[in-house]
Amino acid sequence: MKVLVVHGPNLNLLGRREPDTYGQQTLEEINQMIATEAAQADIEVKFVQSNIEGEMVDAIQQAAQWADAIIINPAAYTHTSVALRDVLAAVDIPAIEVHLSNIYAREEFRHHSFTAAACQGQISGFGAWGYVLALWAARHIVEGESGE
Numbered sequence: 001m002k003v004l005v006v007h008g009p010n011l012n013l014l015g016r017r018e019p020d021t022y023g024q025q026t027l028e029e030i031n032q033m034i035a036t037e038a039a040q041a042d043i044e045v046k047f048v049q050s051n052i053e054g055e056m057v058d059a060i061q062q063a064a065q066w067a068d069a070i071i072i073n074p075a076a077y078t079h080t081s082v083a084l085r086d087v088l089a090a091v092d093i094p095a096i097e098v099h100l101s102n103i104y105a106r107e108e109f110r111h112h113s114f115t116a117a118a119c120q121g122q123i124s125g126f127g128a129w130g131y132v133l134a135l136w137a138a139r140h141i142v143e144g145e146s147g148e
């Protein structure tokens with residue numbers, strides 16, 4: 001099973017970006033954690049981080065050629081991007097939306113996600129652990145396994 005993990009804008013700053021909200025781990029450390037979990041579950045993962053909406057759209061379009069599932073933290077584009085919503089709807093691959101913080105416990109403008117409706121589901125508020133939960137969700141969706 002193959003999974004694309006897409007990280008949106010400013011997530012390259014994790015570790016030093018508002019650590020009280022987003023945690024102390026760098027993106028590299030988070031990706032390492034995801035890669036370790038994925039390897040144990042025999043899941044192949046590729047990572048993309050971009051601060052540019054169009055690059056994220058391109059990565060998702062290309063994933064249609066090879067990926068079984070997408071895990072995406074669209075970051076600020078969650079709350080603005082019709083283009084990301086449309087590409088997630090266009091590709092025939094299940095996607096899981098992840099947010100480190102609980103977006104519903106924050107400012108009002110973060111409560112609405114344009115992208116979530118084009119995803120299978122959303123995981124919000126569990127920090128980096130949310131990506132591991134998303135891996136299990138992806139496996140369950142793609143392989144119909146309980147993860148046991």
Ligand code: DQA
Nearest residue numbers: 073074075076099100101110
């Ligand atoms: C975020 C939440 C978004 O509202 C914010 O713009 C981010 C990160 C999260 O992971 O909690 O950049 O997606």
